[in-house]
Amino acid sequence: QVQLVESGGGLVQAGGSLRLSCATSGRTFSRYDMGWFRQAPGKEREFVAAISWSADVTEVVDSVKGRFTISRDNAKNTVYLEMDSLKLEDTAVYYCAARGGASRLFRTAIVYDYWGQGTQVTVSS
Numbered sequence: 001q002v003q004l005v006e007s008g009g010g011l012v013q014a015g016g017s018l019r020l021s022c023a024t025s026g027r028t029f030s031r032y033d034m035g036w037f038r039q040a041p042g043k044e045r046e047f048v049a050a051i052s053w054s055a056d057v058t059e060v061v062d063s064v065k066g067r068f069t070i071s072r073d074n075a076k077n078t079v080y081l082e083m084d085s086l087k088l089e090d091t092a093v094y095y096c097a098a099r100g101g102a103s104r105l106f107r108t109a110i111v112y113d114y115w116g117q118g119t120q121v122t123v124s125s
Helices: none
Strands: 004-007 010-013 018-024 032-039 046-051 058-060 068-073 078-083 092-100 119-124
Touching (some): 004 092, 018 032, 018 092, 018 119, 032 068, 032 078, 058 068, 078 092
Parallel strands (some): 010 119
Antiparallel strands (some): 004 018, 018 078, 032 046, 046 058, 068 078
16 A cells, blocks of 8 residues: 655745655555646646656656656655646646556556545646
């Protein structure tokens, strides 16, 4: 069992930055691919970014490319999402997720086995 706890969300003005963290329990964090998803009110949960268990492969959705960066520290059992140049449309609840390491990263929420409770990010004008 893996428990995930997100933190770092909050209210920020457009153009600002936030760094989300997702702390995990267990000693097998380094074996999991990790993902960030978000869900805005009235919308479906969407993929934001993912990172392989070894941190050598990352993917981000086109809408945040060049603005968001995913990283991980296996020694700290934590994955991060650095968000810069935030836009109003980035407002959502952000979730981190984990799945067993695979040969490629996945952007589909259903294949992730473990989820955090989410952290709210609100971008104001």
